Amino acid sequence: MKDFDLSPANATCTTCPYCGTGCGVLAAPDGAGGLTIKGDPTHPANAGRLCSKGSALGETVASDGRLLTPQIDNRPASWDHALDLVASRFSETIAKHGPDSVAFYVSGQLLTEDYYVANKLIKGFLGTANIDTNSRLCMASTVAGHKRAFGTDTVPGTYEDLEQADLVVLVGSNLAWCHPVLYQRLAAAKATRPNMRVIAVDPRRTATTDLADMHLAINAGTDVALFNRLLSEIHEQGAVNAEFVTGHVTGFDAALDAASSTDVTVTGIPHAQLTEFLNLWIRSERVVTVFSQGVNQSDHGTDKVNAILNCHLATGRIGQPGMGPLSVTGQPNAMGGREVGGLANMLACHLDIENPEHRALVGGFWNAPNLPDHAGLKAVDMFRAVSEGRIKALWVMCTNPAVSLPQADFVRDAIANCDFTVVSDLTATTDTACLANVVLPATGWGEKDGTVTNSDRVISRQRAVLPKTGQSRHDWDIISDVARRMGWQDAFDYSTPAEIFREYAALSGLAAAQGKDFDISGLSDLTNSEYDALHPTRWPIPTRGTSGDRMFADGRFFTPSTRANMLALTQSSAPPAVRGTYRLNTGRIRDQWHTMTRTALSPRLNQHTGEPFLEIHPQDALAIGLKAADLTKVESRHGYAILRVLITDRVRPGAVFAPIHWTSEYASAGRICTVIPSATDPISGQPDTKAAQVSITPFAPTWYGFAVSSSRLSPDTGYWAAARHPSGWRTELAGQNTPDSWETFAQTLFAAQDATFSSVIDQTRRTARVALHQNGQLIGALYAAPNPVAVSRSYVANLLGSPGRTALAGHPGADQPDPGTTICACFNVGVNTILNAITTQDLLSVEQIGVALSAGSNCGSCKPELAALLTSARTKTAAE
Structure with missing residues (x-):
């Protein structure tokens, strides 16, 4: 890591664009087109810590590959031409087919100001609630669970609770890889306070379970049964907080009756371990239950959330330091999007679209002529409507649904066949942008200016540290310009994000007067300079100078009765397993993010795991006939993926795991969401991405290969996966037809007709090694064999740009150490x-x-x- 001296005094204080932890970042241009990066020691979320992804942010801001001008039908266009076309097509579509014929699909990586303007335009002026967000895939079940229990989407806990708790229970959360800085804070607290205990509830053994004192390897999908059993045991041991329940809770008796009839054996947790967990939870007054995607991404995720909340409400362990439920979000501004009404079933400031009083309040505040009276289409239903032709104009902002949504091939085809599609993004090469009629260049992290809200309600500034790339524009500016061209000049006459923030803050005060939780009206009179200097602050902020009162400390909730609701819940039955199939779990890995549009730009983040893979138990691998590093085809009736085999006992027999990140840009068939069905939670609409039944068969190429190259390759092979390296590119290859001539194949692969070739071909062993030199420098090397290639990958990649005399050996000599993966x-x-x-x-x-x-x-x-x-x-x- 490069040494540098950054401090808040001589660097830009901004916020990391990855997970919902919301870490503060100090950034300064490095003079070579990148940034020097350091954690902000003054930010309350991270106190100077950063994860591997945050530390590598400076490598992801180069202008190479950026979209520099608007495009119409893959041709450069002026902003006026492009925005006139967008405005006219949306206007014409609404005039001909009605407002519900258009839709926006947005992102938790937008800033709050972008999100607010998009929500205002489509709901207030286009007249439809067909705006949803990729946060639907992340935390929608938490939103629904919070609203059922608390009356609003309120996160009760704070990060400080992790350090104050005596017991932290992590449910469906691989904190070490998905929220690494929170993991660091927890690990540090545990080291400081040896009596603290950590329990991990996860079907899979992960990096996080190594920190835990106890790992409950629960049967996937049975969380409701576990927490129903906990609720019953709370009652049986006399641990119910009767005073709290009597004064502040409704539904206790019904919830307990339902919990008491639950069969806990479906969890698969051994009786002794289950008893130890129940006793530890009940006897630890200060207990925090952290939950994330393993809870939310389920066809009954909302019930899972409420099962957890029931236990905290029954014991009164909520609203006090070191205790309570804590949802950790997956995206940098998932919370901000929820606050501005970025979901199809919400209005801004946690108001409800189907509530006439709330509609009247928002409509009056915006002077909006066309506010809809019903919820819009949630993500999965939205793209089904696109496929069926009910949605005829679609605008996708800062996200990649052709990769990330279930039945990704279906979604890809729906977008491709939509009458008119607009994409705002940094590049025109994402799987989704490639399908659009119009692609608009938006600013990215390092250029954007606005606010984000993290998982514990802290609002932070994301500030520009670099100039805009090419003709790119901020998302709020693009949306506002389209709105003005559609005739709403006054309502969208914004010139700075500070203006948008002030308007949004003022609206939150009106929402608070309606009994809602979200209130930042104390910031509604910030001057532009005060907005620019805004320090991280936790809402609610009802008056200037106040910040972040602990939610529910007084036992009052945001329901009409001011009481919290406990719910009667039953464990849903798993669908019968199809013979010969495996249960697929999906998730994130340590050094990649979402669909790799940012992290894939960093060479060092691609060295840990360079291709899509499938974790499979040794017992299953043996039965299928798979060996380590083989390739396998993972298939359902919706599609397939080809992945590298990783044999491990981290997963259980009958269960497999694959990461979500790979796209058509970086692998030939790595889009794992192609195999996932579109089953959703009936309440939240969140897709279940952890329970697909898939078949697994060997993908049997006639040859495997590995290539290093100075420039990116364009392979025409049955399998490939490409990753940046500090010296160039690494590409894994496999083919089902062995080339007649490896030298000719290499010449075509590397597109280097004038390069000097040297090779070692062993026809008997069917192996080949080919090195290409230009001007005395190694520009490429190919290694091929009938089995996965044994070569020192990092070593040969590091030879690029040097004479590379040992490239054909594929391994360093005795005097040249190989650092390895x-x-x-x-x-x-x-x-x-x-x-x-x-x-x-x-x-x-x-x-x-x-x-x-x-x-x-x-x-x-x-x-x-x-x-x-x-x-x-x-x-x-x-x-x-």
Whole structure:
């Protein structure tokens, strides 16, 4: 990692664009087109910490590949031409087919000001609530669960509760990889307070479970049964807070009756371990239950959320320091989007679209002529309507639904066949942008200016540190310009994000007067300079100078009765398993983000895991006939993906796991959402992305290959996966037809007709190694074999741009160490370097590895892997 000296005094204070932790970042131009990056020590979310992705932000802001001008039908166009076309097509569509024939699909990576203007335009002026967001795929079940229990979408807990709790229960949350800074805060608190306990509830063993004192390897989808059993045990042990329940809760008796009839054996948790969990939860007054995608991404995710909330309400463990439920969001502004009404069934400031008084309030405030009286289409239904031709004009902003939505091929085809599609994004090369009639260049992180809200209600500024790229414009500016062209000049006459923020803050005061929780009206009179200087602050902020009262500390909720609602819940029955299929779980990995539009630009983030993979249990791999590093076809009736096999006991027999990130830009068939059905939670509309039944078969190529190259390749093979490397590109390959001539194949693959070739071809073993040189420098190398290629990948990639005399060997000589696969992305430390240091320096702990190599000393996300390497080295030494 580069050494630099940044402080809030000489750098721009901004906010990380990745997960919902909302870390503060210090950024300054590095003079070479990138940024130097450091965690902001003054920000309350991270106090200077950053994860591997945040640390690498400076590598993701180059202008290479950016969309520089608007495009119409893949041809450059002026802004006037493009926006006139957008305005006229949306106007004509509404005039001919009605307002519900148009839709916006937006993103938790938009800033709050962007989100607010989009919501205002479509709901207030276009006259439809057909605006939904990729947050529907992330936290919609939490929104619904909160509203059922509390009357509003209120997150009761704060990050500080993690450090004050005696017990932290992580449910469906791989915190170490998905919210690494929160994981660091929890790990630090546990180290400081040895009596603190951590329990992980997850069907899969993850990096997070290594921190836990107890791992409940629950049967997937049975969370309601577990927390119903906890509620029953709370009652049986006399742990119900009768005073709190009597004074502040409704529905207790019905909830308890339903819980008491639940069969907890469906969870698969051994009785002794279950008893230990129940006793520990009940006897720990200060308990925080953290939940995330493993709870939400389910066809009964809302019930899972409410099962957790029931237990906290029954014990009164809510609204007090160190206790309560805490939902952690997946995106940087998922909360901000919820606050401005970015979901199809909401209005701004947590108001309800189907409430006439709320509609009248918002309509009057906006002077909006066309406010709809019914909810719009949620994400999955929206794209079904696009496919059926009911939605004829679609605007997608800062997201990639052709990759991320269930039945991704269906969604891709729906967008391709839509009468008129607009995409606002940084590039025109995403799977979704490639399908659009009009692509508009939007600003990206480092250029944008506005606010975001993190998982514990802290509003932070995201500030520009770089000039806009090409002709790109801010999303709020693009939307406002279209609105003005449609005839609403006064309502969208914005010139700065501060104006939008002031308007939004003023509306929140009116919402608070209606009994809603969200109130930042104390900021409604900020001057432009005060907005520019706004420090991180937690809502509610009803008056200037106040910040972030703890929610529900007085036992009052936002229901008409001011009481919280407990719900009677039953464990849903899993659909019968289809013989010969496996249950597919999907999720994130440590160093990638969503559909890789940003993280794939960072060479170091691609060294840890460079291609899509499938985790499968050894027992299942043996039954199917799969060996380590083979390729496999994962298939359902909706589509298929081809993935690298990773055999591991982290998953259970009958269950497999695949990451969500790969797109058609970086792999030939890595879009895992192609196989996922569009089953949704009936209340929240959130898709279930963790329960697809899939078949798994060997993908049997005649040859496997690996290539390094100075420039990106365009393979025409049965399988490929490309990843940036600091020296160029790494590409995994496989084909079902062996080339007649490997030299000719390589010449075509590398598009280097004038390069000098050297090769070693073994016809008997069917192996080939070809190196290409230009002006005495290695520009490419190809290695092929009938089995997965054994080559020192990092070593040969590092030879690019050098004479590369040992490229054909594929391995370093005895005097040239091979660092191996990167384990620590922050400091680019490889597995072989770590194992060698453990052996030669007698390192006995993760902390000692950090001192010796720096590995694990920054973000800490690799610490579980370092611990595993220590165990492996000790086991090997003992065996010898």
